[in-house]
Amino acid sequence: MKNGEYAWQSPQWPNWQYDLAALAEPLAAVSRAQGLLLGRLADVSMALRDEANMAALTEDVVQTSAIEGETLNVASVRSSVARRLGVDIGALAPVDRRVEGVVDIVLDATSTMSTTPxxxxxxxxxxxxxxxTDYSGMSQIRVGGWRDDSTGPMQIISCTIGRATIHFEAPPANRLPAEMAHFLAWLNNTNSKEPALLRAGLGHLWFVTLHPFDDGNGRIARAIGDLLLTRADGSPQRFYSLSAQIQRERKAYYEILEHTQKGDMDVTSWLKWFLTALLKAVEQAHTTLDLVLAKAKFWQQAATIPMNERQIKVLNRLVDGFEGKLTTSKWAALAKCSSDTALRDITELLQHGVLQKANAGGRSTNYEICHFSEKV
Known part of the structure; x- marks a missing residue:
């Protein structure tokens, strides 16, 4: 390959090359981690597995958008996922059209539909x-069709004062029908001898290198990776989020993509990075499972304590990971009640040892849940 060319310009394109021996240990590490996680999940009830699945999918939707700089409301995402999975989480948040679209994609990629072409x-x-709406921000884009490059080649550019840096340029639009046909034939090949986990990494890289849409390529590339991971797992339930791990290492993610797309057809380094991130994602899933089990324990211990619907609703928000400090005014907003009613609700839970004061000080007083203590 000539200096300055992209991988897609190589005469060997798209015949990816990698050193399978160098990837043997990372592959084994991911398989061991998956086995440990599935072993823990085998010992919990189906309801708790559903809760862990919902938590992982919620995180995946939120974080795949966060990678692109878009912030989604976590409560809206969780409600949307719960609605589709048929999981009862009490009161549902209002429908958010931005949220619904991302949830649709992630669930389509990771459900039983993952096995269909x-x-x-x-x-x-x-x-x-x-x-x-056919708009990305303020710009109208071509939706439901490949990009046409009518405004110039598809490029990934960052700008600093007085200088623009081109990080990547995608293949010309006139090549996309043939390129995407080739890609989809590879992806849907059920007789491939490639390790399934490596196919997930290759599918992610291949799609984002083609960059076939005007916008949304990163989110769809990660959905394709999730689809291939779901096929590798052989289960429609997801218990870890690779997108969340990518978001935690966002800078390194973009750096390894740029390095790989400007390199030759050897993608061993990319696959090592991908497998390492996947391992961390699976390991992180144990933390999510811990929270799901702790939540179940809390409600089991609190079963004998009389509570009204408002108290149950707000406590559910707390054990699901409420962000910020809980004050009387926030309680009133969450429960849609007056400040006096909120204070009565809180006082009752303080007396039962369900809540405790985080710090004293008049208006600044805020509260936290007694973390599944024996007092409950």
Whole structure:
């Protein structure tokens, strides 16, 4: 390959090369971690598995958008996921059209639909779900179709004062129909001898290198990676979020992508990074499972304490990971009640040892849950 060319310009494109021996230990490490996680999950009830699945999917939706700089409301995402999975979480948050589209894609990629072929029409449906108004921000984009490069080549550019840096340029639009047909034939090949986990890394890289849409390529590339991981796991339930781990290492993620896309067809380094991130994601899932089990323990211990619907609703928000400090005014807002009613609710729970004061001080007083203590 000539200096300055991209991988897609190589005469060997798209015949990816990698050193399988160098990837043997990372592959084994991920498999061991998955085995440990599934072993823990085998010992919990189906209801708790559903809760862990919902938590992982919620995190995946939130974080795949966060990678692109878009902040989604966690409560809205969780409600949307719960609604589709048929999991009762009490009161549901209002429908958010931005949220619904991302949830649709992630669930379509990770549900039983993961075993059906990924087609052009299905990809167009994913893209339309991401951009229901045909706009990305203030810009109108081509939705449900490949980009046409009418405004110039597809480039990834960052700008500093007085200088623009081109990090990547995608293949010309006129190549996309043939390129995507080749990609989808590879992805839907059920007789491939490639390790399933490596196919997930390759599918993610291949799609984001083609960058076939005007916008949304990163989110759809990660959904394709999730689809291939779901096929590798052989289960429609997800208990870890690779997107969350990518968000935690966002800078390194973009750096390894740029390095790989400007390199030759040897993608061993990318696959090592991918497997390392996947291992961390699976290990992080134990923390999520711990929270799910702790929540179940809390409600088991609190079963004998009389509570009204408002108290149950707000406590559910707390054990699900409430952000910020809980004050009387926040309680009133969450429970949709007056400040006096909120204070009565809180006082009752303080007396039962369910809540405790985080610090004293008049208006600044805030409260926290007694973390599943024996007092409950």
């Amino acid at each position: 990924l087609t052009t029409e299905r990809l167009f449906g994913w893209h339309a779900a991401l951009f229901p």
